Amino acid sequence: MSSHAIARARTMVVASLFSAALFYAAPLQAQKCTISPAQVKLGETLRIACPAEFTSAKLNERSAKLYPQPDGKRFGLLPISVKDVPGTFSLLISRNDDGAPQTLPVVIRKTIFASQNVKLAPEIEGLHSTPEEMALLTSFRDAISEIRSWADPLAPPVSGCMTSPFGVKRLHNGKYTGEYHGGVDQRTPEGEAIRAVAAGTITFAKQFNVLGNAVGIDHGQGLESMYLHMSRLVVAPGAAVQRGDILGYAGSTGRSTGPHLHWVLYVNGVNVNPAQWVKLQPCSGAAKKR
Ligand SMILES: [Zn+2]
Numbered sequence: 255m256s257s258h259a260i261a262r263a264r265t266m267v268v269a270s271l272f273s274a275a276l277f278y279a280a281p282l283q284a285q286k287c288t289i290s291p292a293q294v295k296l297g298e299t300l301r302i303a304c305p306a307e308f309t310s311a312k313l314n315e316r317s318a319k320l321y322p323q324p325d326g327k328r329f330g331l332l333p334i335s336v337k338d339v340p341g342t343f344s345l346l347i348s349r350n351d352d353g354a355p356q357t358l359p360v361v362i363r364k365t366i367f368a369s370q371n372v373k374l375a376p377e378i379e380g381l382h383s384t385p386e387e388m389a390l391l392t393s394f395r396d397a398i399s400e401i402r403s404w405a406d407p408l409a410p411p412v413s414g415c416m417t418s419p420f421g422v423k424r425l426h427n428g429k430y431t432g433e434y435h436g437g438v439d440q441r442t443p444e445g446e447a448i449r450a451v452a453a454g455t456i457t458f459a460k461q462f463n464v465l466g467n468a469v470g471i472d473h474g475q476g477l478e479s480m481y482l483h484m485s486r487l488v489v490a491p492g493a494a495v496q497r498g499d500i501l502g503y504a505g506s507t508g509r510s511t512g513p514h515l516h517w518v519l520y521v522n523g524v525n526v527n528p529a530q531w532v533k534l535q536p537c538s539g540a541a542k543k544r
Contacts, residue, residue, distance in 0.1 A: 287311075287347050287356050296340070296365040297421050297527035300332040302347065309350045313343055313360060318522060320347075321402065321475045331476045333524035336421050336434050340364040367421040367434065374426055374511065381463045381509050394457050394470045394478065395523035404452035404473035408531045409497050411449050411481060412504065412515050414441035415537035420527040436525035437480070437518035441537060442504035444485060444513040450495045451479050451519075451532065459487045459501070466508025469501045478520040483510040 287304035294300055302311050304320055308328055311318045320328035332345075340362045347356045383391075418439035424431045442448075454473035461467050467484040485505025489495065506513045519528045528534065 287358065289345065289358055289360065293361040293363050294334045295363050296334055296338055297336045298334050298530045299521050299526045300334060300360065302330045302332060304328045304347060307349045307351050307353060308347050308356065311345055311347045313345045318476070321400065331521045333521035333526050334362055335524050336367070338362060367423060369425060370418060370422040370435070371425040371428055372511070374509070378509055378511070379426060383462065383464050387462050390458060395520055397457070397472065398476050398522060399472050399474050402475040403454045404477050408451040409449060410532045410534065411451055411517050412440050412442045412446055416534045417441050417514060417537050419536060420529060437516050438528050438534060440515045440534070442513055442515050444505060446504040447500045448481050448484060448502050448504055448515055450497060450499045450501055453496050456489050456491050456493045456495060458491055459489050462508060464509045466510060467502060467505065471495065476522045480518040482516040483507050483514065
């Protein structure tokens with residue numbers, strides 16, 4: 255064989271291997287779910303995208319429903335709690351037909367959170383939630399509506415830098431509270447407009463002892479947001495809002511030491527890190543600030 259003929263033969267073999275690979279890979283690929291990010295930190299949200307026949311996902315003891323999307327596929331959010339244990343686990347994704355479930359490895363990365371002391375005046379520290387307030391917040395977190403109103407990307411509710419990030423271990427007047435910061439604090443001047451991070455329905459807009467004037471929004475398919483300590487509210491329960499609509503104005507009501515916005519994202523009732531969803535700049539020296 256001439257070297258020319260060898261080169262041609264090699265090209266044909268490579269070409270036929272390539273087309274065979276495409277032929278076999280395409281149908282298999284089409285039936286699989288994908289997750290992102292491949293490795294999650296504590297407090298982050300796992301996104302699960304699947305073909306139509308996959309309906310739910312389970313990681314350890316936490317389940318997530320996969321909802322039908324306009325493109326005919328399914329999509330769901332699975333929260334990783336700050337209190338979860340890092341390691342490699344199996345995500346089990348179940349189908350609504352006789353097909354075998356799919357398992358995917360999920361790596362939960364070790365995540366270090368800072369500690370932060372908050373100085374509270376006695377009359378502020380003495381504020382506590384009533385049983386009715388606790389019940390309202392529980393039912394808000396538990397209510398998962400089927401219709402998706404939210405879309406990427408979420409909008410930041412205010413423009414100020416972040417004075418306290420998600421997940422910091424909280425001390426009140428030097429004593430550990432055993433709690434972590436379940437949302438983020440952003441710097442706001444008193445009276446700055448607070449805006450919805452995504453479209454949704456107002457679940458509550460009322461005054462709470464600890465949360466101050468607060469708004470909760472159901473964005474559908476497991477995503478909810480909550481905005482605290484406002485001076486004034488301009489929305490009512492049941493109202494539909496669009497991304498960027500004004501909910502109220504910044505203040506320092508409830509357990510708060512000065513005007514700021516504390517806001518929270520819930521996925522299936524679990525506090526998740528808003529900084530994974532919205533770009534937030536930390537204020538300089540934020541970890542020591544408040
Ligand atoms: Zn806060």
